[in-house]
Amino acid sequence: MKIRDIKTFPVVIGRSQLIVKVETDEGLYGWGESGLSSRELAVEGVIRHFREFLIGQDPLNIGALWQAMYRSNYFEGGRVLAAAISAIDIALHDIKGKALGVPVHQLLGGKQREYVPLFAHTQAPMGPQLLADARLLLDQGWNVIRTWHDEPDAVTQRRYEPRESIAATATWLTKLRAEVGPAPVIGVDYHHRLSVAEAASFCQRMPPGTIDFLEEPIRDETPEAYASLRTMTDVPFAIGEEFASKWQFLPYIERGITQFARIDVCNVGGLTESMKVAGWCEAHYIDLMPHNPLGAICTAATVHLAAAVANFAWLESRTSPTEALGFADPAFFPVQCQQDGPRLIVPDLPGLGVEFDEERASHEEFAISRANHLRRPDGSITNS
């Protein structure tokens, strides 16, 4: 079997997505997805380069093809290349599963769990709606809840002041814990918008036990900065959704900086790289809490990963009683993982168990999504 063609589909399905199809000369094909949101056309360009040497290759030699994509052109790695590698690597796993007649989790060591537990997200502003959302989720069996941070003027005015945000967020998360009691898991995503000092102050404004994880308080280019922050609070961190290789995870795992691995299968280098990071995390008693804000192919790939590893906490879900964003619209993904409340069922179909309607997608207009470009009140640019 040989790779015959690689096609890309930049589409807007609730959000911008880049779907990738790898076709073989035997009629089998695989679906992949890139996770570098809002940079879909850059990833598409890399895939055009990869296509030149991938056509004619055996799609079952996934490990060697991963190495060829990462290492064969001198300028190794980086987020754009890794996102392209991720999409192709996922598609190759889909092909291999179909070729062997087994679900992808069988290629990764087999199923260790019957279903994949999910966490829900609420975008409720810091205020009474947050408490109402939490009650709604708990009533429907969702006991792992992630919140967003306070940003009242971010969308309408593109204004964001971290000190205002940490005051309101700490105040309302403290009320949230008092409201729900000690049992539910509560986390907050700060989307790397804080400095070390701001993140430390935020944690120190809440009583111990208020939150179970703090996601991405600061940017991650400098592990030393995170190591410094690690000494200033005992709140567990959840870091890694932007990491584009095992090497980016290295200091965070080995130095005990992160307590959950927010791995993104569509950014880190696909299932091949994810399994290596997962094993490394297992050795350090770190559970995976995968990033999954994309489409149905990302979700399917991540469910197979989650099924096959021992060290797993919860998978991000953007379909819950508090969210229905349509990223996995069944009109575009007629076959996809089935959700049962706060659980995703592990598919047993050969391959990923997901199908994309490329004919329908070909009629859709793609639009480049623009970032928010947040500014502080003084006009300076801040992290978005």
Ligand SMILES: [Mg+2]
């Ligand atoms: Mg996040």
